[in-house]
Amino acid sequence: MAIYKLLLPKMGESVSEATLTKWVKQVGDKIDEDDAVVELATDKVDSEVPSPVSGILKERLFEENQIVQVGDVIALIEIDGPETEETLPVEEITQPEETTVSNENTEFTEEPDQIDDPIPGLDQVQERTESIAENHQNIQSGIRFYSPLVRNIAQQEGISQQELDSISGTGGEGRVTKQDILNYLEKNKGLQIPKPVVSTEEEPKEPVRQENSTVPAQVVKTNTGDSEIIEMDRMRRLIADHMIHSVKTSPHVFSVVEADVTNLVNWRNKIKDSYKKTEGENITFTPLFIEAIAKAIKDFPLINVSVDGYNIVRKRNINIGMAAALPTGNLIVPVIKNVDQLSLTGISRAVNDLANRSRANKLKPDDTQGGTFTFTNIGAFGNIFGMPIINQPQAAILAVGTIKKKPAVLETEYGDVIAVRHMMYISMSYDHRVIDGSLGGQFIRRVADYLENWDAERVI
Numbered sequence: 453m454a455i456y457k458l459l460l461p462k463m464g465e466s467v468s469e470a471t472l473t474k475w476v477k478q479v480g481d482k483i484d485e486d487d488a489v490v491e492l493a494t495d496k497v498d499s500e501v502p503s504p505v506s507g508i509l510k511e512r513l514f515e516e517n518q519i520v521q522v523g524d525v526i527a528l529i530e531i532d533g534p535e536t537e538e539t540l541p542v543e544e545i546t547q548p549e550e551t552t553v554s555n556e557n558t559e560f561t562e563e564p565d566q567i568d569d570p571i572p573g574l575d576q577v578q579e580r581t582e583s584i585a586e587n588h589q590n591i592q593s594g595i596r597f598y599s600p601l602v603r604n605i606a607q608q609e610g611i612s613q614q615e616l617d618s619i620s621g622t623g624g625e626g627r628v629t630k631q632d633i634l635n636y637l638e639k640n641k642g643l644q645i646p647k648p649v650v651s652t653e654e655e656p657k658e659p660v661r662q663e664n665s666t667v668p669a670q671v672v673k674t675n676t677g678d679s680e681i682i683e684m685d686r687m688r689r690l691i692a693d694h695m696i697h698s699v700k701t702s703p704h705v706f707s708v709v710e711a712d713v714t715n716l717v718n719w720r721n722k723i724k725d726s727y728k729k730t731e732g733e734n735i736t737f738t739p740l741f742i743e744a745i746a747k748a749i750k751d752f753p754l755i756n757v758s759v760d761g762y763n764i765v766r767k768r769n770i771n772i773g774m775a776a777a778l779p780t781g782n783l784i785v786p787v788i789k790n791v792d793q794l795s796l797t798g799i800s801r802a803v804n805d806l807a808n809r810s811r812a813n814k815l816k817p818d819d820t821q822g823g824t825f826t827f828t829n830i831g832a833f834g835n836i837f838g839m840p841i842i843n844q845p846q847a848a849i850l851a852v853g854t855i856k857k858k859p860a861v862l863e864t865e866y867g868d869v870i871a872v873r874h875m876m877y878i879s880m881s882y883d884h885r886v887i888d889g890s891l892g893g894q895f896i897r898r899v900a901d902y903l904e905n906w907d908a909e910r911v912i
Contacts, residue, residue: 456505458527460520463494463817469521469629470494477509483529490526493686497784497820498813507531519629604697605633687782698844702759702883706839707892709878711900713855715908716740717874723912731797738774739800741852742827744902746770746791749825752895756824757886758845764886773823773843774803776810784810785843787823796912831855837877848882848892850899876903 463470470492477489488500489509511528514520606616611633619636621628684692720735727735749756749770758765770792773785786806791799809815826843831854840849853876860873878900882892 454531455510456507456529456531457525458489458501458503458529460492460522460524460526461501462522463492463499467494467522467817467821468627469519472514472516472518472520472526473498474516475512476500479509479512481509483507483509492520494817497815497817498687499816501526503529505529505531519631521627521629602628602630602633604693605630605637608693608697609637611637685780685782687778687780687784691782694844695841698841701844702842702847703885704839704842704881705884705887705889705892707880707882707889707896708837709896709900711876711878711903712860712873713876713903713906714874716903716906717855719906719908719910727912731800733801733804735800736803737855738827738829739796739803740906741829741903742772742774742788742791742799742803743796744899745772745825745827745850747902748895748898750792751898752891754891755848755882755887755895757847758824759847759883759886767824769822769824771822771824773820773826773846774806775826775828775840776807778810778813784815784820785823785826786810786815786819787821789822826850827852831876837879839879840881842881842883847886848880848895850878850880850896853877853879878903 460470471494472490473493474491475489476491477483477487483489483503483506485504485506486502489503490501492499492501507529509527510530512526513528514524514526520526602616605611616628616633619628619632620626622632716737720737720740724735753766754764756767756770758767769790771787771789772791773787775783775785778784786809788794788799788802788806794802806815806819809819823843823846825846826840826849828840828849828851830838830840830851834854836856837853838851840851842849855874855876857872858875859870860875862869862871862873878896880892880896
């Protein structure tokens with residue numbers, strides 16, 4: 453018998469920490485290989501940690517709602533088999549020395565080096581932070597790693613880089629966690645952070661709502677008779693912060709074109725049945741639009757950029773995110789990597805896979821990482837066009853409206869005629885710091901050209 457150390461795996465590019473939202477397995481439960489053990493939430497997406505081994509859950513090293521760093525041991529699993537570098541002998545498992553701090557009616561138990569627990573009294577937080585700071589060397593500005601979530605909070609609260617570097621970090625290798633920066637703001641900036649509410653025997657206990665729930669928040673805070681206030685769920689709060697950050701960061705400018713997509717519509721109607729019979733899945737309009745966008749990006753690579761101060765960062769890979777609706781009504785943007793290297797069938801498979809896993813809440817953190825351009829289909833809701841907000845740190849987002857039959861003037865060798873055509877609006881929002889009207893206008897026109905000139909005899 454041996455004890456397997458279950459680690460928090462790498463959660464994707466730039467993700468260094470996650471919030472442990474729910475233990476799926478309890479101590480003593482039998483675990484099969486690939487069983488989900490715990491649910492996590494990052495600033496990108498919710499996910500599960502599966503067990504790579506079969507065994508019995510012996511110990512959970514973190515509590516729900518604690519912050520966990522990538523590489524931390526989160527649980528111990530007793531397994532059959534020899535000892536390896538990833539296991540410990542059963543007899544070596546000992547309980548860490550515990551320290552208990554009191555906060556009125558609530559007690560919190562911590563391990564000496566594990567401090568990302570729910571917030572106790574502010575005095576205790578300060579003492580613990582100071583104690584850990586003494587054990588770390590001074591960190592030079594510019595070398596220390598900060599997660600995107602921490603940097604986003606710092607930017608919104610006006611914390612300079614020098615000030616951020618001065619904050620004592622309690623994460624791995626002295627890393628500043630979300631809780632560290634919130635504690636700092638409470639102490640130095642006067643930001644009020646809600647403390648845990650302790651129920652008494654006389655007070656009715658409300659059911660606990662997990663923040664990673666797929667059901668929209670239904671917590672009524674105030675009822676005045678003619679209105680009620682409903683708390684945002686965790687993902688809606690992230691979306692709200694992300695949208696505000698984007699509007700504050702990028703000066704948005706917009707362009708709109710109208711495209712005649714009759715050839716495209718007729719081609720899809722002609723091949724969709726045979727495609728489903730051959731591939732076992734539907735071909736929607738989305739992969740057709742994404743292919744046209746990827747071609748246009750290759751023609752105008754300065755669309756595929758981000759901004760770093762006064763530097764323009766041109767991306768070599770064309771990774772297109774597609775906005776997908778979740779069952780809760782929230783949106784998420786999974787990313788199709790290296791779209792320009794995929795066939796139309798490959799793009800269609802990727803679109804269907806990501807859409808299905810989005811609806812089932814089965815996306816992995818890496819599925820939402822690395823996007824360089826975003827596409828959204830607002831026509832799915834019957835809208836003719838809209839002006840979306842840029843998905844930071846990208847520089848542009850393109851939207852297509854619903855396809856409608858309309859009378860249009862066609863030029864023929866016998867003169868102009870009026871005919872019924874399938875027409876669609878294409879709109880794009882872009883960052884005017886780096887994309888001017890000329891570039892933005894040419895790019896969106898090129899996307900329309902690829903769609904209008906669709907080969908009606910194309911074979912896939």
